Amino acid sequence: MKVRLTVNGQDRSDDVEPRLLLVHYLRQHLGLRAANVGCDTTSCGACTVLLNGKSVKSCTVLTVQASGQEVTTAEGLAPEGDLHPVQRAFRAEHGLQCGFCTPGMVMAATGLLAENPHPTEEEVRAGLEGNFCRCTGYHNIVRAVLTAAGTMSTGATTSTESAQ
Amino acid sequence: MSILGTRVLRTEDPGFLTRGGVYTDDVEDERLAGACHVFFVRSPVAHAVIRSVDVSAAREAPGVIAVFTGADLTGLPALPPPVPGMINDLMNQPLLARDVVRFVGEPVAMVVTQDPYQGEDAAELVDADYDLLPPVVDMSAATAADPIFPDAHTNVAASFGDADQFDPALFDGCETIVTRTIENQRVAPAPMETRAAAAAWGEDKDAGGRLTAWIPNQGAQGTRAVVASMLGIDPASVRIITPDVGGAFGAKFGADPEHGLVCWVARQLGRPARWAETRAENMVAMTHGRAQRQTITIGGRRDGTVLAYRLEILQDSGAYPKFGAILPSLTILMTPGPYSFPRAEAAAVSVLTNTTPVGAYRGAGRPEATAAVERAIDLFAAEIGMDPADVRRKNLLPAFTEPHTTAFGAVYDSGDYTTALDKALAAAGYQDLRDEQAKRRANGDVVQLGIGLASYVEITGSGSEAGRPQENATVEVHPDGSATILTGTSPHGQGHSTVWAMLASEELGIPVDKITVKWGDTDLIPQGGGTGGSRSLQQGGAAVQQASQELLEEARQRAAGELEANPADLVFDIGSSAFTVAGDPDASVPLARLAETERLVVRSVFSAPGATFPFGAHVAVVEVDTETGKAVLRRMVTVDDAGTLVNPLLAEGQRHGGIAQGAAQAFLEEVVYDADGNPLTTTFADYPFLSATEVPSFELADMATPTTYNPLGAKGIGEAGTIGATPAVQNAVVDAVSHLGVRHIDMPTSPQRVWRALREAAAPPAAGTAAPAAGTSESRDAQ
Known part of the structure; x- marks a missing residue:
């Protein structure tokens, strides 16, 4: 089936199998490998991307469903060589270790902050409930999201336009 | 100012945060076309x-x-x-x-x-x-069941000590003896990245050509040995390359049959082959962890003095004996933990069952020892009606700085267990918590407060049978002022790129961001012990420091020639990374220039005198709903003394992750089989993987007692969290309902188990009908 979509600001058109999952389209067809596959059951969130600015698990979206829409992955969050405030906060707070959940976690956090720019710790935890991390115990991930909320709202950091 | 001990941000992060890590399934290489x-x-x-x-x-x-x-x-x-x-x-x-x-x-x-x-x-x-x-599913049925390997005539894979030889007089003189059989349940390591492999053979494969295999692992050199053995080829014919590894937790050491088979397929078909398993496969075919049934017996005086302790272990090895079969040897080694029990003994049997093989999982044998003794201490405290903190204080080994040898042969390098406990109790506000608990109990509140303690000592960086614990590092300074480090350790989230660079930077004055750290390529680094058992910093990091110092001495000789000065008169200025002649600041040569005519490179092997023994104390605070049985973890306060910290930011990260995994075992996780041996927890929808909503932020208190076993003063920190947190959380859940007559609840302390324990405590079952899940308990007054 023919699909046309915008991925990280670039127009893409392809002929894909109807059953092709968005995460596999991104990884195998476009070579965008930040989004990972960590489970088979839409549980872990390692594949999270933004679809029209809202976080979705790309293992549970068919590529054909994303046709005509805008997809943002961790690769497209900031210009090459720069970090988005959420990415910068993850680094500053040591919010990643092995990195496997990280792109998905960053996209989920970005989606969360778009909906709720000033979350409490409890709201951050609830907002990330669908994204699993085995390394950090979530402690520094939560710190990172709260830090990012602070910098994004005050504009203290030179904020990169995210492609939402 | 020294960079060591500072919170340097990770150099690896920008890549992980933008393009993502390059895991095995992400590897693009022309050899894999x-x-x-x-x-x-x-x-x-x-x-x-x-x-x-x-x-x-x-x-x-x-x-x-x-x-x-x-x-x-x-x-x-x-x-x-x-x-x-x-x-x-x-x-x-x-x-x-x-x-x-x-x-x-x-x-x-x-x-x-x-x-x-x-x-x-x-x-x-x-x-x-x-x-x-007929399947053998429950480990207790294994010894009497038909052998899974008929030729072996037994389902016993290994045994350690002999329970038949236990001292019948061990508990003589005890006023109170408590015994109980408890579960250290089977859990899934569940790294976020499942297993994978990619394999390509060289053009000359008919002439016995070489294999290049990309495999997520914890030590490429060990992986190479197993892959070569599976294929029946010389290890020199195998090159293992380690891409980024998305978590391992002990379960990615060596190689599994699937890894060898992917390499075999590539050879058989004459084309490269790849494999990435699904999560459902990972949950049944990657090794599981823990899986011990323990019978603990503790006895002592009513003043809180423990006189004797006995630990009997049944280890479920799964269907094929792997590392899990020898886990009890580590458990036995750590039997008495941080305590000065006058008498203690232990024995173990590892049996086969028709379940997924058991291997190493974060802590690997030591969490099981701590869980056993910490439950025993609490059972004893409850029996004599004494505060568990006081029972611990009364029995902890006094602080020592000279090595202490236990009855089980462990040589603890240094320790101050009482101070660790006191710091943790102070940080938690222990007395206030007990007051709050007393209030809720007096009110008969539905939601009760539980406070759980665990004191621990663990072994990290133990040596191989080949000799003393050691690791190698190669440091090279390049003419452009950058440096490269080759290490025999193998990070998969721990941050060695940053910390190894800090260690070299400290000696060589080269900025951290100009130092590249490489690992996991067996052609580049033929020897190495990998990363596991919390060994990396104390051995691999120490090797980087040692190699850097040796490189500087080599450079000093070259600089002396360059500057026509006596080497002893040269001063190395870290700030400018240059040698200067003392008293003549104009006579100077940069370190990098000394690499221009001849490579400036040193390989060094660091050997430690022995394993180190980090220690600490954890305090867990839980709320338990006595109507539903639901336990919620409210606070985790921990002291984890791992000696000197090189990068506190990363050490805290290790503690956080370990605490979460330990807590998750205590109240959530369990691999479950039905009576026919069908696994019931094969997806993340069924296996209760910890989420962000189920844990609080953690409260870490500082304590750092340097070890003398390496110049860094560092002990291991990777597994401490799982060792302390598991019994602390379990003890807290039991403590929340102990006033209602509950003495023990097996892990995971699920709502169902808590609820059942409360029902049984309220109306004890008639003799002979005790629910097996609750274990057996017996206590008696000996006199």
Whole structure:
């Protein structure tokens, strides 16, 4: 089936199998490998991307469903060589270790902050409930999201336009 | 100012945060061009004779290149046990099941296709016919059951000590004795990245050409040895490359049959092959952890003095004995933990069952020892009606700085367990918590407060049988002012790129961001012990420091020639990374320039005198709803003394992750099988993987007692969290309902288990009808 979509600001058109999952389209067809596959059951969130600015698990979206829409992955969050405030906060707070959940976690956090720019710790935890991390115990991930909320709202950091 | 001890942000992060890590499934390499994809067909039954495997329909499916069964693997020997001599060597695992399947998930056939989706489709068409055999599912049934390997005539894979030789007088003189059988349940390591492999053979494969294999692992050199052994080839013919590794937790040491088979497929078909398993496969075919049933007996005086302790272990090894079969040896080594019990003894038997094989999981044998003794202390405290903190204080070893040898042969390098406990109690506000608990109890509140303690000491960086613990590092300074470090350790989230660079920067004055750290390529780094057992900093980091210092001495000689000065008169200025002649600041040469005419490179091996023994104390605070049985973790306060910290930011990260995994075992996680050996927890929808909503932020208190066993003063920190947190949380849940008569609740302390324990405490079952899940308990006054 023919699909046309915008991925990280670039127009893409392809002929894909109807059953092709968005995460596999991104990884195998476009070579965008930040989004990972960590489970088979839409549980872990390692594949999270933004679809029209809202976080979705790309293992549970068919590529054909994303046709005509805008997809943002961790690769497209900031210009090459720069970090988005959420990415910068993850680094500053040591919010990643092995990195496997990280792109998905960053996209989920970005989606969360778009909906709720000033979350409490409890709201951050609830907002990330669908994204699993085995390394950090979530402690520094939560710190990172709260830090990012602070910098994004005050504009203290030179904020990169995210492609939402 | 020294960079050591500062919170340097990780140099690895920008890549992980933007393009993502390059894990095995992400590797793009021309050697892998045109790779086929392997998909495994796995046994759906726990124990059966394979009557036939019909692959004809699968062979006709779209995109199928080949289908292989065990019958095709001529010339590939079964995988030998990882520790010859300790494990019964009649219990080897064939790479693909041949005549019998022994657990759900065991590989039975391989489907090789052009693209990965086709493999999943074609695997459905493989038609295997099984004649069911009775499965051994519960480990307690294993010794009496028919042997899973008939030729072995036993289901005992290994044993350690002999319970029949236990001292009948061990508990003489005790006023109170408590005994109980408790579960240290089977859990899944569940790294976020599942297992994977990519393999390519060189052009000269007919002439015995070389294999290049990309495999997520914890030590490429060990992985190379196992892969070579599976293929029956010389390790020199194998190059292992380690891509980024998405978590391992002990379960990615060495290599599994699937890794060897992917390499075999590539050789057989003459084209590169790749494999990435699904989560459902990972949950049944990656090794599991823990899986001990322990009988603990503790006795002492009513003033709180413990006089004797006994630990009897039944270890479930799963269907094929792997590292799990020898885990009890580590548990036994740490039997008395941080306590000065006058008398203690332990023994263990490792048995086979028709379940997923058991291997190492974060802590690997030591969390099981701590869980046992910490539950024992609490059971004893409850029996004599004494505060568990006071019982611990009364029995902890006094602080020592000279090595202390235990009755089990462990040589603790240094320790101050009482201070660790007191710091943790102070940070938690222990007395206030007890007051709040008393208030809720007096009010009869539905939601009760529980406070759980755990004191621990663990062993990190233990040596191999080959000798003293050691690790190598190579440091090279380049003419452009950058540097490269080769290490025999193998990070998979720990941040060695940053910390190893800090250690070299401290000596050489080269900025951290100009230092590249490499690992996991066996052609580049033929030797190395990998990362596990919390060994990396204290051995691999110490080797980097040592190599850097030796490199500086070599450079000093060169600088002396360059500057026509006596080497002893040269001063190395860290700030400018240059040698200067003392008293003549104009006579100076940069370190980098000394690498211009001849490579400036040093390889060094650091040897430690022995293992180190980090220690600490954890306090868990839980709320338990006495109507629903639901326990919620409210606070975790920990002291984890791992000696001197090189990067506190990363050390805290290790503690956070370990605490969360430990807590998750205590109240959430469990691999469950039904009576037929069918796993019931094969997805993240069924296995209760910890989420962000189920833990609080953690409260870490500082304590750092340097060890003398390495110049960094560092002990291991990777596993501390799992060791302390698990019993602290379990003890807290029991403590929340102890005033209602509950003495023990097995892990995970699920609402169902808590609720049942409360019901049984309120109306004790009639004699002879005790629920087996609650274990057996007996206490008596001896006098």
